[in-house]
Each structure stands twice: as structure tokens, then as C-alpha cells.
Amino acid sequence: MEKIKFTFEDAGESVEFFVLEQTKLNGSVYILVTDSQEDDAECLILKETASKEDGESIYEVVEDDTELLAVSKLFEELLEDVDIEI
Structure with missing residues (x-):
């Protein structure tokens, strides 16, 4: 399972997550x-909102209930x- 590091820009802290799956919709x-x-x-x-030239992506947590359910x-x-x- 791939492990990636996310940096929260507003707090300036980093957290590591395991990526379970990726898809497009x-x-x-x-x-x-x-x-x-x-x-459990x-x-x-997370939804990719932008991709930088250096290969890094910017993600946001999906909060819209309809989008989240789908x-x-x-x-x-x-x-x-x-x-x-x-």
C-alpha cells in the first residue's frame, strides 16, 4: 500500500496517509x-483540485454530501x- 505525505498549508503541518484507491469521476x-x-x-x-508543474497535486477533503455519497x-x-x- 502506497504511503504519501500531505502538508496542510493553513497549519503548516504534515501527515502521512495510506492510499487505498484512486479513481476518476x-x-x-x-x-x-x-x-x-x-x-475499521x-x-x-480527497479530490484533486490542482496539479503543480513539479508533479505535486493539491487535494481537498470532499465535504459535499451528494459528491461524497457518489x-x-x-x-x-x-x-x-x-x-x-x-
Whole structure:
């Protein structure tokens, strides 16, 4: 499982997440990440909002309920053995 580091610009702190899956929906890139490899871990769905020239991407947490529901169902289908509770 790939591990990536996110830096929160407003707080200036970094956090590492494990990337469970990545997908595209309606032209937008989404990633499903978790802070733990344990069962019943908390997860976040992040949406790529921009990509810098140096290869780094900028992501935001998906907060819109309709968008979150649609993307979570897509991730559940891709991962088969994962249930995402919103």
C-alpha cells in the first residue's frame, strides 16, 4: 500500500496517509486514504483540485454530501471488501 505525505498549508503541518484507491469521476480525480492499515480505520475521500508543474497535486477533503455519497459508492465497488460509512 502506497504511503504519501500531505502538508496542510493553513497549519503548516504534515501527515502521512495510506492510499487505498484512486479513481476518476466526471473528470475529477479522487483518492481514498486512511491513517492506519488496521481494520475499521478512519478514511477520507480527497479530490484533486490542482496539479503543480513539479508533479505535486493539491487535494481537498470532499465535504459535499451528494459528491461524497457518489464517490464512496464507487470506491466500495472498486474495493469490494470495503464498506464506507459516511
